[in-house]
Amino acid sequence: MSEARVQPDTRERILDAAERLFMESGYEGTSMRMITGAAGVNLAAVNYHFGSKEALLREVFRRRLAWLNRERLRLLDEMEAQAKGEPLKPSAILEAFFGTLLHMGTDESLGGMTFLRLLGRTLTEPADFIRTFFAGEYAEVVDRYKRALFRALPDVPHEEIIWRFHLMLGAMSYAIAGTDALQVVTGCELDLNNEGPRAAELLSARVMPFLLGGLRAPLPQFAVSPQQTRKTEPSKAA
Amino acid sequence: MSEARVQPDTRERILDAAERLFMESGYEGTSMRMITGAAGVNLAAVNYHFGSKEALLREVFRRRLAWLNRERLRLLDEMEAQAKGEPLKPSAILEAFFGTLLHMGTDESLGGMTFLRLLGRTLTEPADFIRTFFAGEYAEVVDRYKRALFRALPDVPHEEIIWRFHLMLGAMSYAIAGTDALQVVTGCELDLNNEGPRAAELLSARVMPFLLGGLRAPLPQFAVSPQQTRKTEPSKAA
DNA sequence: GTCTATATTCAGATAGAC
């Protein structure tokens, strides 16, 4: 990376501004003029540096997901090496997958809470090119973690595990992205916005027990077919 | 609001088309021309009948949420009357809140799966007017259900209950709205799209145990006693 | 109530001077 010290690097400023604005207003709701205005650069600079608005969005994510994917794979490799062939604990798998994500929220150089919220929100953007982009970016990591969960929960049908993976992703995404949306719905302000870097720790303590509780909940009747699974008694709260 | 004649009712056709297109492409991603084209009506008809695109969106939701809110309140009233002052069971509360929602997915006259997915997806739309609209529509029902949960879980801090309400809403919304988005992420096709009316039953059997497991998961350490905010070990492992 | 035609604004993208 060539450090443009004299100037605060046009490229980076565009990416930072786009990251924040896509988070606040969504992809369709953010115009190039809003981005270049906020970044303090010329309108033409986006197309010069990135080629198009779509390509800009992809680059906004690529620079963050590169680290996230690498870290998630590294942690899984490490845990599996230590386990010497034994299945991992579900809680350890979730901690690696979601904890790594939440860690980004504490580190501004990894995008901080802005990127976390952008990521959660963008997963529901309907545009086709966004969905195909994420499919490619996530494929390897999700496949590895899915297989780790299959081994960790040998009595649970694979389809059920995939469903619960979906549900955990959904809960986590809303917990992060929908902070203000859901606050409006539940009419109650949660202490996330004012906490800055600590927000991710608070989130983690709140969310991880919920996810584990959901993942290990009793199976629905019709899903138990292959071999009668011991009903995981959902340890009562409080 | 005056009744139109025998016609296939321009107003309804616009609402139906808008419901589907907003679900598929989002609010910003759907143009008036797409809507009037799909509905087979004139472009000017939307502004004649509804006044603006924003007002159209609100009306799309109002005609469905009227039933949903009424039914949710009715069920809660009924249960509370039968309980004669005793707290309700958490599972009964969730069944009333989320089961009513899922029931709409089985009934085409209530919008079917199209509306369910639209609702889940629209909760994350960043536009301001959408968020304030939902705040007003949801206020009463959410307040009533929150209070029912407070009574049902007297040992759990209110803030924790609200968080878990958020998380349940998020999981449910993604399970419904993000069907294709998350399928792309997890790289696995779930049997939702082809099941038609049965989709809601399948969803219910899959999702309700997960939600209950999450709601009743062990509490994070710091939520029990307000002073110590230690790093939390989310209780038991596998 | 429905339609045509149009006003107005704003979007993404680019050509070409510097």
Add this chain to the structure above:
DNA sequence: GTCTATCTGAATATAGAC
């Protein structure tokens, strides 16, 4: 690499005939 000026198309909305 950066900037001005502009192209082209599409968006919402409305005026006014029928």
